[in-house]
Amino acid sequence: MWDYTEKVKDFFLNPKNIGEVENPDAIGEVGSIVCGDALRLTLKIDKETNRILDAKFQTFGCASAIASSSALTELVKGKTIEEALKITNKDIADFLGGLPKEKMHCSVMGMEALEAAIANYKGIPVKVEEEGRVVCKCFNVTEEKIRKVAIENHLTTVEEITDYTKAGGGCGECQAEIEEILKDIWSVKAPEKPSKPKKLTNLQKIALIQEVINREIRPGLQADGGDVEIIDIEGNKVIIALRGMCTGCMMAGVTISSIQEKLRELVAEDIVVEAQ
Amino acid sequence: MQTIYLDNNATTKIAPEVLEEMMPYLTDYYGNPSSMHTFGGQLHKKIEEAREKVAALLNAKPEEIIFTSCGTESDNTAIMSAVESYPDKKHIITTRVEHPAVLNFCKHLSRKGYRVTYLPVNKFGQLRIEDLLKEIDEDTAIVSIMYANNEIGTIFPIQEIGEILKQRNILFHTDAVQAVGKIPIDTNKLPVDMLSLSGHKLHAPKGIGALYVRKGTRFYPYLIGGHQENGRRAGTENTASIVALGKACELAAKNIDDEVKYLSRLRDKLESSLLKLCPDTRINGDVNNRLPNTTNISFEYVEGEAILLRLNEYGVCASSGSACTSGSLEPSHVLRAIGVPFTAIHGSIRFSLSRYNTEDEIDKVIEIMPSIIKNLRMLSPFGRDKLPKECR
Structure with a gap:
C-alpha cells in the first residue's frame, strides 16, 4: 500500500475542479490510456491580463495522478501565465505534502499538462513527442524529457528516472541508455546537493x-x-x-x-x- | 467500519478452529519434536497427525507430504529437486502465467545456464497441449504448471498434461497453492509427481506450506541440515503452524463440496450484478473453468488503484492488475499473457471470496461499486466516445 499523505488522500477522494471549463482558452493533454495515466487540463484565461481565471481537469490514473491534477488546478488559478510557467513538478508534490517516490511521475504529468496548455494558448503547435529521440519505447519517453526532469529534480540514478518519468520501467531495455544520459548530464555539472553550512561553531x-x-x-x-x-x-x-x-x-x-x-x-x- | 475482505487469493483469515488448535503449541508445548524427553518428543506425534490430515485432503499417503515454510519454498524445492536429481537435463518447461515463485525461480535458473520454455496461453488463459508436446524433449528435467491461476482463477488441464508427461516419463510439478482447499484434488488419480500448497491460502497462518512428493519420485532436499522431515527438509519443525495446517486441511476436506457451491453462487451474483450495473466492463479469464471464489473484472476508462482506494473507503478489500499497484510499472503479466488490452488491464479488479464472506457483504459491494465507477469515469478524460480509435 502506498504511503499517501492526508492531503493526497483528500484531493483524491474529494478532488477540486473536475471536468472541463466552458469554452476553454487553453487545452493541455498529456499521457495516454495505454501508458496508464492521462490528463486533460482546460484553462479559462483573461486575455487582457493573461491571468488564469479558472482551471479544470480530467484524469485517468491512480490516486496520486488524480490528486496531482487537482492540486495543479488549485495552484494555477489566479496566476498569470508567466507565473504559472514557473510551477514545477516539485511544487505540485510539495503542495500535496509530498508523493511516494515511485509516484513522482504523476507530478511530472501535471507540469507537462500545464506547459502543453500554455503552449496551446500562445498558439505554439503542440510539440510532437516523436520530434525528440524516444529512449523508452514502452512509455514513449524522449531523451529531452529525461534530461529536463533529471536536471530539475537532481536525479542521478536510473531508478529515480523511472520513478519520475516511468522511462526504463517497462521492458527495461533502455536502462543502459538512461545511465549514459545521466553520465553525460552529471559529468558536466554535479547535482546540487542540499548545501551544507559553511562555518560552524x-x-x-x-x-x-x-x-x-x-x-x-x-x-x-x-x-x-x-x-x-x-x-x-x-x-x-x-x-x-x-x-x-x-x-x-x-x-x-x-x-x-x-x-x-x-x-x-x-x-x-x-x-x-x-x-x- | 466493517471490513469486507474480498482478497482471499492474497491471503485468508485464520479459521477460529485452526487458531484454537494451534494455540497450545505456541504457549505450553514449546518443545523440540526431535528431543529425547517426553516434553519435546511427544510433539512428533502431533506433527504426524497433521501430516495425515494434509494427506487426506489430497488423498495422498502421509509420507508423501513434506512440510515447508510457504508456497514459494515448496515451488523452489520442487524445481530445484528436479534439476539436482537429473543433472544432465538442462531444460525446464513452465507457463507465462505462473506465480513469481515459479517464474522468477526459472528466470534465475536460466541465468545459470538452464533453458526455460514459457508456454503461451490463449485469451481465456488456457494452455494448448500441442504447444507443450512441441517443447518436450530428452533434455527436459521438469514441467511445472500451476493448477489454477491466482489472478484470473483459470484451472489448467493438469490431469491431461499429467497423463502425457507420465507416458514420456517426465517429472511434473504443479503449483496448486490457489487450488488446494478450494476445489477437490485427488493425487491418487491425478498424475503429478509434486504439488505445492500454502497454509495461509486456506485459513491456516502464514509461514507454513507443504510439498506433496509422490512415492518413488527422485527427490533432492532444498534446505540441508538436520534430519527433520526424513531428511527431506531440514530445520526445526514449526509445530504450531504444522498443527494449524493439519486442522485447516481437515476443515477444507469436510466442507469442500458445499463451499464450492456457496462461493460460486456468491461470486456469480457479484459478477453478474456488476456487469449489469456498470457498462463497459468485461470478465478476464475462462468463465467456464475457474476457481469458484475468483472473478477478475475490467472496468474500462478507469484505473485500478483509484478503484481500490475508493473501495478502501468503504472497508472493501480487493486487488488489481494495474501497473500502479504493483510497485513496479509493470501491469499484470497474467493479463498481458492472455491478451487483455492495456486499457482494460489498468482497470482490472480481482475479487476473491472465502467461506467467511456473507451475502450481505456481496450486496454491499454491488451497492457501492457502480457509483465508484461512475464517479471515477466522470473524472476520466476517456469514455465510450472519447477513447482514441487504436484503443477501442
Missing part, C-alpha cells in the same frame, strides 16, 4: 550531528531492529556505539562508513566516525 556542529543522526540514520537502523548512540564528539571525530541488532552485525562496518558518509555530506567533510 563547536556547539552548532554537535547539534547538527545529533540532528542528522536522529533524522537520517536512526529510523533506518531502527526499522531493522538496530540503533545507534552518540558516545562522544571530539573535534571532527564522532564516537558512536551500535545497539540492538546492529551489535555484532556482519554489516556493522558498512553501517559505520555510511554514517560517516552522511555526516560528511551534511555536516562537514572532515568528519571521522569511529565505533566505541
